[in-house]
Amino acid sequence: MLKDLNVDIKDGEFLTLVGPSGCGKSTLLRIIAGLEQQTSGDVLIDDKNVNKIRASERDLAMVFQSYALYPHLTVRRNLETPLRLRDYNSFERLPLIGNFSPNKKNKTESINQLVNKTSETLKISELLDRKPGQLSGGQRQRVALGRAMVREPVAFLMDEPLSNLDAALRVHMRSELSELHNSLKTTFVYVTHDQAEALTMSSRMAVMIDGNLLQLDTPQEVYDNPSSLSVAQFVGSPKINIFSGSSDSSGTVSFLNVSLKRKSLETNSKLNIGIRPEHLEITNQSDENTFSATVAYRENLGSDIFFHVNTEEGMSRIIVRGIPQLTHQISNGSKVNIKRVSDKALLFNQEGKRIKFNNA
Amino acid sequence: MQAKQYIGEGWKHSILIIGAIVVLLPFYMMVSMSLKSQQEIQSISGGLIGAQEVQTFPVCVKTGYSEETCTTKPYIYNYWFAFEKAPIPRYLMNGVIVTLSIFIIQVLVAMPCAYALAKLRFYGREFVFSMVLFCLLIPVHGIALPLYIMLAQAGLVDTYSALILPWTISVFGIFLMRQFFMTVPDELIDAARMDGMGEYSIVWKVMLPTAIPALLAFAIFSVVAHWNDYFWPRMVITGNRDLFTPPLGIREFRGGIDSDEFGPMMASIVTVTVPLIVAFIIAQKRFIEGITLTGMK
Numbered sequence: 001m002l003k004d005l006n007v008d009i010k011d012g013e014f015l016t017l018v019g020p021s022g023c024g025k026s027t028l029l030r031i032i033a034g035l036e037q038q039t040s041g042d043v044l045i046d047d048k049n050v051n052k053i054r055a056s057e058r059d060l061a062m063v064f065q066s067y068a069l070y071p072h073l074t075v076r077r078n079l080e081t082p083l084r085l086r087d088y089n090s091f092e093r094l095p096l097i098g099n100f101s102p103n104k105k106n107k108t109e110s111i112n113q114l115v116n117k118t119s120e121t122l123k124i125s126e127l128l129d130r131k132p133g134q135l136s137g138g139q140r141q142r143v144a145l146g147r148a149m150v151r152e153p154v155a156f157l158m159d160e161p162l163s164n165l166d167a168a169l170r171v172h173m174r175s176e177l178s179e180l181h182n183s184l185k186t187t188f189v190y191v192t193h194d195q196a197e198a199l200t201m202s203s204r205m206a207v208m209i210d211g212n213l214l215q216l217d218t219p220q221e222v223y224d225n226p227s228s229l230s231v232a233q234f235v236g237s238p239k240i241n242i243f244s245g246s247s248d249s250s251g252t253v254s255f256l257n258v259s260l261k262r263k264s265l266e267t268n269s270k271l272n273i274g275i276r277p278e279h280l281e282i283t284n285q286s287d288e289n290t291f292s293a294t295v296a297y298r299e300n301l302g303s304d305i306f307f308h309v310n311t312e313e314g315m316s317r318i319i320v321r322g323i324p325q326l327t328h329q330i331s332n333g334s335k336v337n338i339k340r341v342s343d344k345a346l347l348f349n350q351e352g353k354r355i356k357f358n359n360a
Numbered sequence: 361m362q363a364k365q366y367i368g369e370g371w372k373h374s375i376l377i378i379g380a381i382v383v384l385l386p387f388y389m390m391v392s393m394s395l396k397s398q399q400e401i402q403s404i405s406g407g408l409i410g411a412q413e414v415q416t417f418p419v420c421v422k423t424g425y426s427e428e429t430c431t432t433k434p435y436i437y438n439y440w441f442a443f444e445k446a447p448i449p450r451y452l453m454n455g456v457i458v459t460l461s462i463f464i465i466q467v468l469v470a471m472p473c474a475y476a477l478a479k480l481r482f483y484g485r486e487f488v489f490s491m492v493l494f495c496l497l498i499p500v501h502g503i504a505l506p507l508y509i510m511l512a513q514a515g516l517v518d519t520y521s522a523l524i525l526p527w528t529i530s531v532f533g534i535f536l537m538r539q540f541f542m543t544v545p546d547e548l549i550d551a552a553r554m555d556g557m558g559e560y561s562i563v564w565k566v567m568l569p570t571a572i573p574a575l576l577a578f579a580i581f582s583v584v585a586h587w588n589d590y591f592w593p594r595m596v597i598t599g600n601r602d603l604f605t606p607p608l609g610i611r612e613f614r615g616g617i618d619s620d621e622f623g624p625m626m627a628s629i630v631t632v633t634v635p636l637i638v639a640f641i642i643a644q645k646r647f648i649e650g651i652t653l654t655g656m657k
Contacts, residue, residue, distance in 0.1 A: 030550075033550075033554065035550050035553060035554070055553050055554050056553060056554060056555065056556030056557075057556075060554070061554065062550070062551065062554045064547040064550065064551060065547065066545050066547050066548075068545065068547040068548045068550065068551035069551075070548070070551075070552075070566060070569075071569075071570055072569035072570060072572075073569075081555050082554075082555040082556060085555055085556035085557060086556055147551075147555075159547075
C-alpha cells in the first residue's frame with residue numbers, strides 16, 4: 001500500500017502526515033508505532049533499527065481518534081496503566097501479594113507524582129475519579145493525551161485525534177496541541193486528512209496521496225510551492241483553480257484570453273495553470289489581463305466572499321475571493337471581470353508535474 | 361382521545377396478562393401442591409395453601425418414623441419429609457459445583473478463542489470460525505453415546521469429571537463472545553498494546569471487563585442449562601447417589617412401592633428451582649441487557 005517512501009523526522013518537530021482518506025498515512029503511522037509490520041524497509045528511532053522491537057518497547061505513545069480509553073477504569077487508572085505496565089515487574093503486578101515487594105511503594109509514589117503532574121498540565125485533575133463514560137468528548141481527548149504524556153515518550157503519534165470533536169472545539173484544541181508541543185519539545189507525528197490542521201499546527205507537513213509521499217516541507221512552502229498538481233489541489237481551501245492553457249514556441253503561456261508575463265521552460269505544450277482564489281480579484285476594468293465570467297453562486301463567510309463563477313467559454317467553474325466591502329453588491333447571475341494578481345500562477349504539465357518559469 | 365387510549369392499552373395488557381398466566385400457572389401449581397396434603401391435592405381442593413389441618417401421614421409412618429413425628433401440618437411435613445427422604449442439600453451442592461465449574465472453564469476457554477477469532481489476523485481464521493458455527497448445529501444427544509463411551513474408557517463414569525468435562529468447550533459461548541468482541545473498537549486493543557500489554561493481558565484485563573454484560577447473559581444460559589440438565593447426569597451417574605444433581609434428586613420422589621406422594625415431591629422441586637429464580641431476579645437487568653445486546657434468545 002505504501003510505495004517506497006523515506007521520511008526523516010527531526011527531533012522535536014511537529015510533523016503532519018496529511019492526505020485524503022486511504023492514502024496510507026495511518027498505515028505509515030502504525031508501522032512507526034509497531035502495530036503493523038512493514039513488508040520491506042526499516043524503521044529507525046534514534047538511529048536504532050526497531051523492526052524487531054515490540055510496539056510497547058519503542059518508547060512511543062499514541063493518541064487515537066476514538067480516544068481508546070479503558071471504559072471500565074477511572075481516569076486515574078487509565079493514566080496509571082502504561083506506567084504500571086512499564087515500571088512494575090510481573091510479580092509486583094499480582095493482586096494482593098504484589099504489595100509485599102519492597103520496591104513497589106517507591107514505584108507507586110513516582111507513578112502518582114507523574115499522574116498528578118500530567119493531569120495538572122492538562123487541567124484534568126478534578127476528573128481523575130470519573131470513568132471515561134462520564135466525560136465529554138473534549139475531556140476524553142485530554143485524558144487520551146494524558147495517557148500518552150505520562151510515559152514521557154520520545155515521540156507522540158496521533159491518529160486523527162481531533163476528528164471526533166465538534167468544529168469549535170477542534171479549532172480550540174489545535175492551538176492547545178501546538179502550545180503543548182512548544183512546552184514539551186517532544187517530537188509529534190500527527191496524521192490527519194484535514195489540510196487546515198496540517199497548515200495550522202505543523203512545523204513540517206508530508207503530503208501523501210495513494211501511498212506516495214508527494215511533498216515534505218513547511219506548510220508555507222507546500223502552500224506556495226506545491227510540487228505537483230495533486231498537492232496544489234489538496235492543500236488550500238477553497239481549492240486552487242485550474243485552467244487549461246498552452247505555451248507557444250517562445251514559452252509564453254496563455255489561457256482563456258490572457259497570457260502570462262513570465263515564460264515557461266516547457267515550450268509548445270499543453271499546460272495546466274493553477275491560480276489560488278485569493279490571487280484572483282473582481283475588477284471593473286476590462287483589458288488584456290482580465291477575463292469575464294458569470295457569477296453562479298456566492299458564498300459569504302463574513303470576512304471573505306467567495307464567488308463561484310463560470311468563464312465565458314464554459315470551460316470550468318472557478319472560485320474567486322472577493323473583499324466584502326468592495327463586492328457586496330454583486331449578486332448571482334451578474335457578469336464580472338476577473339483579474340489575476342501577477343507572479344502568483346503555478347504551472348503544471350499534463351501529468352501534473354510542476355514546471356518552472358524561465359526567469360524564476 | 362383519552363378513553364380510546366385506555367382501550368388500546370387495555371387490549372395490550374389483557375393479552376399480556378393471559379400470556380403471563382399461562383407461564384405462571386405451573387409455578388402456582390408447584391408451590392400450591394408443595395404446601396397441601398395428599399388428599400387435598402388429589403381432590404383438587406383447598407385453594408393455594410389448603411386447610412393446613414394437623415394430621416398423621418401414613419407414608420411417613422410406613423417409612424419408620426414414630427407416629428408423633430409424623431403428625432403435623434401438611435406444609436411442614438412436605439418440606440421436612442423431602443429433606444429427610446433425599447439429601448437435598450448435597451444435591452444442591454453438587455449442582456453448584458458442577459454448574460460453576462462448567463461455567464468457569466467455559467469462560468477460560470471461550471474468551472481467548474473469541475478474542476482470536478474476532479481480533480487477531482491469522483491464516484484460516486474464517487475456516488475455524490465457520491467450524492465453530494458448524495458445531496452449533498450438532499445436537500448434544502447425537503454425540504452422547506460416543507462421549508459416554510470415551511468417558512467410560514477413561515474410567516470417568518460416576519465422577520464429577522464426567523458431569524463437567526464434556527461441557528467445558530462451549531461453541532455457543534465462543535460464538536456469543538466473538539460477536540461481542542467484534543463490536544469492541546480495534547483502537548482500544550492497539551492502545552493496550554502500546555501501553556505494553558501482551559495478548560493474554562488484553563483478553564483478561566481489557567476484553568473481559570468490557571464484556572461483562574455479554575458474559576452475564578452467557579452465564580445465565582450456561583448455568584440454567586446445566587442446572588436443569590437431566591439427560592446427561594442420568595447417563596453418566598449410574599449408581600453413586602452422592603453425585604446426584606438436583607434434577608436426578610427429584611427423580612427419587614418418583615412413585616415407588618410406597619405410592620406417589622406429591623407434597624414432598626413438589627417441595628423438593630421448589631427447593632431446586634428457588635436458587636435459579638433468585639439468581640435471575642438479581643441479574644434480571646443485566647440479563648435483559650445481555651440479550652438485547654446480542655440479539656439472542
